Amino acid sequence: MTATDYKTALDKFRLKSKIIKELTYNSIVKETTEDQEKRINDLLKPENYTKFFDYYFGVGVSLSLADAPCADFHQSSYEKVFDDPFIIQMRKWFRGSAKSIHTNVGNICHLKENNEIFFGLLIGRNQDFSNLLLSDLQTHLQFNERYIKDFGIQMNYGNWADGEFQTNDGRIFKALGLNQPFRGLRLGANRIDFASIDDCEDRKQAKNQILVQENVEKITGDLGKAFHLRRGRMIVPNNYIVKKGILDGIKEAYKKSKHFDEHIVNIADEKDNPSWHQRYTKKDIKDIKSKTDYHTSQREDYNNPIEKGKRIKAEWIKYKSTNPNKIFSGLIEFWDLSYTKNGNFKAGGIISMANGRAHVLELFNRQCERSDAMDKHYEWQKRYNSLGMSIISYYDATASQKIVYEPEWLIACEDNNAADIPICDHASGDKHDKIDATLTGTFMKGLITFDERLKGTIDMDNTFEHITAFEKGTTSPDDVLDVLEQCVRKGRLLFGYSQKEDSNTRPVIGKNKKRRL
Incomplete structure (x- = not known):
């Protein structure tokens, strides 16, 4: 001093x-x-x-x-x-x-x-x-x-x-x-x-x-x-x-x-109910969160010490434009709907795969009712089906969660005059390990891109924050990372891996090499 x-x-x-x-x-x-x-x-x-x-x-x-x-x-x-x-x-x-x-x-x-x-x-x-x-x-x-x-x-x-x-x-x-x-x-x-x-x-x-x-x-x-x-x-x-x-x-x-x-x-719970209700209101909480970036708020307000770009760097997140009239032959969709009603993020996405490269065409990453996410699924289905495209769709659920989710999917299907619901799928193992193993290298090598029109949307903003906050053991939302990991992994299994991952050749989406028996 x-x-x-x-x-x-x-x-x-x-x-x-x-x-x-x-x-x-x-x-x-x-x-x-x-x-x-x-x-x-x-x-x-x-x-x-x-x-x-x-x-x-x-x-x-x-x-x-x-x-x-x-x-x-x-x-x-x-x-x-x-x-x-x-x-x-x-x-x-x-x-x-x-x-x-x-x-x-x-x-x-x-x-x-x-x-x-x-x-x-x-x-x-x-x-x-x-x-x-x-x-x-x-x-x-x-x-x-x-x-x-x-x-x-x-x-x-x-x-x-x-x-x-x-x-x-x-x-x-x-x-x-x-x-x-x-x-x-x-x-x-x-x-x-x-x-x-x-x-x-x-x-x-x-x-x-x-x-x-x-x-x-x-x-x-x-x-x-x-x-x-x-x-x-x-x-x-x-x-x-x-x-x-x-x-x-x-x-x-x-x-x-x-x-x-x-x-x-923490300053508030998942629904922005303040811990010190004698001092703060819900509006105060939202104002405080809006005044600072996500990572700082998580550290200072929620005892969640995350660092921006800890595993996946911000500069690895790339965008590219897509011809709206392009017909894709290989599309994968996955949903992680969060068991709690409004607490966690409901996340979904559609990606196209070619030679191990993923291009994210659609994103949903919000705190909302499950029905809102399900309605978005059917909105996407109608849009791509009208262009002659088919989407292989999955949702994450354990056996006990399927009992809850499936009736809700059937209701959403009927409300949207649709024909079917996504396939129930639940992978075992540590989720963070799978995300780290699949996505870190995929982002680092430039094997995943986001559609240019997603930039600046609330879903992409949330996704950017969650991706750059990710590290094993973090309490930062990881629902959308689970979606991307599942899409990439399933897409590679269904449509093949890249033979030349460093190639700059434009991918032919959906083309898969036949395997010899």
Whole structure:
């Protein structure tokens, strides 16, 4: 932190402190000593944590730390922390979930007044960042008149800018960067009994696995062994933005411990219902998603650390125009309809195959009713049949899913005045392995192209995002990749493989070489 940065931070601290002091003093309600004690005792119960937070720091307080009432997950996560003095809780909460404020101010203060914290350590990615975390805590302990009225004057000595302060009841709070030593930390007989490892994950540093391992061993070893004999809560507030980083290392180290708790909160569910409904609306969720690209939103809002082009690069996705009057003799169609009603994507596609090369003529990739997808199938059938083309059509379903899907297909068939339904087909084996084995090489070698007219459609936009997000183990939608993989694999089996995959000769679609017996 430069001298200018330090002066700016100090000026902000002084101004904020003055405002908090004045506004919280003016909000104090007159009450009898008995009423005050009853209210305090009630607020200090773990089941009333969010009431505690809202009273001292929440929306009812001027210049509050929150702009909405607490979320349900703020309460449920804290109860676990309160009940287990040795908890290791990973708070994989979405960006904007108030994880730092609750961990480093709300939780600490509630634990402190319940005599559950005597030495709190706030760890950031570096000393400057850690000091700023400590400043939020000191500001309210020193100047929040509501808090002072109930619990007395707090500050004894020290300052957040120096990375440490002590309160009048003998509690010490210290800030350290992840790159600083944790061994031997204690105040008199008090060793660390609470540690917050706040936002320490770094996507760039995660590429250096040696550094990641050093940080993980420091947290689980140096810090883990520095805790108090009878208390040692470790909270890790950090959304899951990268694989094989610090969070994965901590989880691997503690996953078998009975004290380990992985608390995952995404911004919303599959239907855009917000997790923090007290703050966000469905419209807010849609606006947030529209303001950023898919990959960033998945990392920051949905704890799904995907990287653009992890397996299939964006530059491998190619387009080419198709003569609308061309007659194709070999067309494959496949549908992945998702068992849930509206949750996952319903995906379908038609490709033409020639010499192992695939050309995607039609795409459907949306969150919708299954009936919408089935109607699209019959729309495609009518269009291509009118041009004298036949399509070999399949849909994915297990035996149990077929019982559900087949009647729906028959209804759609009748509604569309059609003659038949697609063939039920379900391939065994790991889906991600098959997608990776078939499609990665196909895209890399330029053996698959998309029709030019698909570019810019909602289906192609979704497909582009899902393809470039794909990697084994990801929770990104893979329905359309399953469709493409099935079409390519079935097409090659039915219409033959390329003898010269690097040839630039225009393919003759649908022509298959006869095999000699």
